[in-house]
Amino acid sequence: MVAQDIPLVGGGRPLALARWLLVVAMMVFAMVVIGGITRLTESGLSITEWKPVTGAIPPLTLEQWQAEFESYQQIGEYQQVAGPAGMTLGDYQFIYFWEWAHRLLGRLIGLAFALPLLVFWMRGMIPAGYKPRLLALLALGGLQGAFGWLMVRSGLNTEMTDVSHFWLSIHLLTALFTLAGLIWTARDLRALPRGIGPARVTSLGLLVALMLFVQLLLGAWVAGLNAGLASDTWPLMQGRLVPEADWSRGALWAFTSDPYWLHFLHRWWAFAVLAVLVVLARRLRPLDRRASVAIHSAVGVQILLGIATVMTGVDLWIAVAHQAVGALLVTSTAWGIHAVGQRR
Template sequence: MVIGGAGDRQSWVRTWLYVVAALVVAMVAVGGATRLTGSGLSITEWRPVTGALPPLSEADWAAEFAKYKDTPQYAILNQGMGLSAFKVLYGWEWGHRLLGRIIGLVFFLPLILFWWQGQISRRLGLGLLGLGLLGGLQGAIGWIMVASGLQPGMTAVAPIKLALHLTTASLILAGLVWLAAGERGGVSAAAPARLRVTASVLPILVLVQIFLGGLVAGSHAGLVYNTWPTMNGYLVPPAEALFAIRPWIENFVDNHTLVQFDHRVAAYLVIVVALLHAIDARLTGSRGTAGRAGGVAFLVLLQVVLGITTLLLGVPLWAALAHQVLAMAVLTMATVHARLSRGTGRLKPVAAAVPFGFEGLAVQGT
């Protein structure tokens, strides 16, 4: 395959990056299902190459099952589980790891082709190599996370490591869509400085919220305080509940009360920033900027409603997965908005907004 002009190059590269980004979202969804079904500790070894094949015979299945029987999770939670039930657990985790391998191939093989054909600029290439390294690190973090759940007395992975694993995947997703948005054709002016700054802050806040959500998921803090807007009658729980653990720093990871409270407060902060930014963009930005900002605000509000619903229902599987996937949609929209708010091509930032209906007198395209 030989790609033609610059426009073709941008189109092919952008499409490829968005395909990889979609696979990352799928990876997050499958990872969430793996966690919620308790399947993440069913494979007790990290075999990056040979692990691509599942057990192919009854003897192989018996060997894998025997390894799982040596784990604390089996001894404490799944004592007496049959082989057929184990195969379901194993299938989720194996599928999760297989999808990770597929993402690696879909990322690196086209990257080599595009680079060999001279279709990737130096700047884009450096960004892609950075994401490739981050992807390799993500695999290692995943195994470190799993290993934490295989320690004596553990029945699940460490919450901080799960949150780190989820946040790293989110960083990879944000990096992919940032680079893909930068490959958008045409030339457009950047948004006014204030809007650019706020647009850049939003993905950071969303990433922080995703990390806090990972702590909630990893510690199962969503299974307590299933009321809203209060936490069992408290808008702000008492200090003795928020900081019941010693040393106090461990409360931010292991204290269900503080972990859930932090997640709620961060959600309120994201809502406020997203709504104020959308209003500001509507009043002072271009039509494209206002539309994107409004889209971010809408997704944030939808995510909050889904999060509250998930909490009130006691974290059913469907709601928890939808909440996790929608978080990726919020991050994607916020990242694309932040990138396009910087403008594309050579135009300098506009000093003020162009009145609606007069966009034809200036290059907007945002």
């Protein structure tokens, strides 16, 4: 029997809100995928200014394109990498498109969240206790945009040829945390008409979330430092299990900035995450079999794609698929942790 979206006692249309949040979650997922393409095609620094309104319109004339290209030519990425490689205006237009599309989708997500939220609020459709959570999700979206610009700005000088991998990780992890929050809130709202209260985070759920967070952080640093290119073999690196890393700058630098060591940590921490996700999935089987299957499927495909990304020398579309399935893994894990912690 399909649940009807009838108003709750005291007001609220939880199923309508849940459907809206799931649509926004799909848009955030697309944002993560396009962000991966932007990163892998070295497109992130192609637009050197942040224009929240007028920036939604790309250059329309040859003169406007030349002006944008000249601005790009002032930064280190062009002077040290793209320029010596012989970048043409057509090449620049290709990377400009991906960064523009990434920013445009960010604007559309903001509108898709803020405008319906205002309508739901004014019509009294938000159930009691959910307004602060929805405002927090709106604030996360705003922070995501700010972190994105701070990330881009970190690479806009003549010395840098890329953005800071620290800012890249903050930008990506904020998006994934927002995605998990949208899924969690939507599932709370879907359960509300059946008299089921908000889910809690269990000790198992917290352990899984923390271990997955570490893996996502390592993955973001690997992407930001192009550390996926540190090895094209698996399971060995440089013909050995543990690669040679630069420890001369101290352990802190090695654990946060050495490409070989981060690549090594990312590829093997994945199996620790696999173990706890299997435990979570098995716990889910009698509670929500679909969530269990989703977690098993996502983590299995993700590990295979990670290995394929390494062995193909970071092939563009395999690496994009790796990031996309990573976002699906976050989604299925949030679903699973929610199901385990639901107050029945």
